[in-house]
Amino acid sequence: MTLQLAISASQRSTRQTVTANWTPIRTENEVEASFAPVMHFDQDCEIYGEGDAAEYYYKVVSGMVRTCKFFADGRRQIDGFHVAGDLFGIETGCEHSLSAEAVSDCSIVAIRRGNADISASAHLLAGLMRVLGRAQEHAVLLGRRSAVEKVAAFLLALPCGAGAKDKIALAMTRQDIGDYLGLTLETVSRTISQLERDDIIDLPSARQIKIKDREALIELRG
Amino acid sequence: MTLQLAISASQRSTRQTVTANWTPIRTENEVEASFAPVMHFDQDCEIYGEGDAAEYYYKVVSGMVRTCKFFADGRRQIDGFHVAGDLFGIETGCEHSLSAEAVSDCSIVAIRRGNADISASAHLLAGLMRVLGRAQEHAVLLGRRSAVEKVAAFLLALPCGAGAKDKIALAMTRQDIGDYLGLTLETVSRTISQLERDDIIDLPSARQIKIKDREALIELRG
């Protein structure tokens, strides 16, 4: 078992991932390729970096992964959050155009490109299409929309905890949410607080959100 | 030959497409499916609307197409501009999640879904991957970036006129560019004017742009 390293998170939005730190585990019950080791990554580990050779694409088994782009000035744009079943790291060219990092401790399988060709598997093709649809929705979300609209849409798109419907456990920080929505962490916080004051959501803790009035959220999302 | 109808373009960003108005032409030299009629659309015609059954996906032969989303309040987000060779209208579900319209007079081929399955054609799969890459880049562009950065990136991504390198003929209006970049038409105009004042581009006319200092643009794009 590997230990979570302390992270020197001083500046805003700067790269703060610990270096790769994963444990390969052979599994029997994996549906994909004949030989797909499951890897475990600790929270905030980098799975791959922008510019790395894209020999594999990946599928999340458990936990959450973020794919993102870093700019020279330290700003970061998160492309997406990926949970169990999601594909990520699919590339046209031979190198990754984004970085991928573990939001929480997580397990993923790597699938060698060409080995199991996407076109060979209807399952993978469907995954690819889903990725495309999400990317397009994300672009629409980032365009001319206000902070409330963005946050409302984000909350509505979030997967609810199994069983307890309308209860959301956030795995990511306000900074992560901001970098995904194109807002600052302060604006995200303020907006969420306002939603609570308006009795639209409940905040037992910062990372626990209960949707009290889904209709109102849908209204705000526009 | 069909006539271009007068358009009542009064409000900003409101739907202003003329109703479908296309001419099917049978062609022999089409590589795709065995039976792919080429259709012609006049400028500003709707090719399909959000919610329409997605029986086909499409490929641009000539001219330019925009795919976009309309909001209840009249705002519009343009998802992308598509030129010769580009695929558009690929959907996961059974209906279109965006609308498609002709930016200029254009010719496109429709490819029936399932008939020529994407997975059956490496060519189509590559097209799909390219679409995905573009959608991701677009999302990154719309996130936390300033007006100048957006416009610079837009100009650099534009296809230059054949032969005369660095000469761009804009097919779209300032409003179109704004709805693509998540800016108002005024901000787009101001930014372009500023670039001219800074001697980075030249504007013989509003729709003709000559890039004088590509390095500077790249610098601004970040």
Next chain:
DNA sequence: CGGGATTTTGATTCCAATCAAGTCCGGTGG
């Protein structure tokens, strides 16, 4: 408990949106 990271909240600033005139340009008709 203690300490650091995360989150909330407040005050102020700034960039882009909005509101409001003009100007330019391509097309049309006299």
Next chain:
DNA sequence: CCACCGGACTTGATTGGAATCAAAATCCCG
């Protein structure tokens, strides 16, 4: 050929919403 018309574009003045700067509160983990 020129005057005129309408849409597209430019430019100016002002406003507004989110960013930034700053500090306090809270949570989580050892």
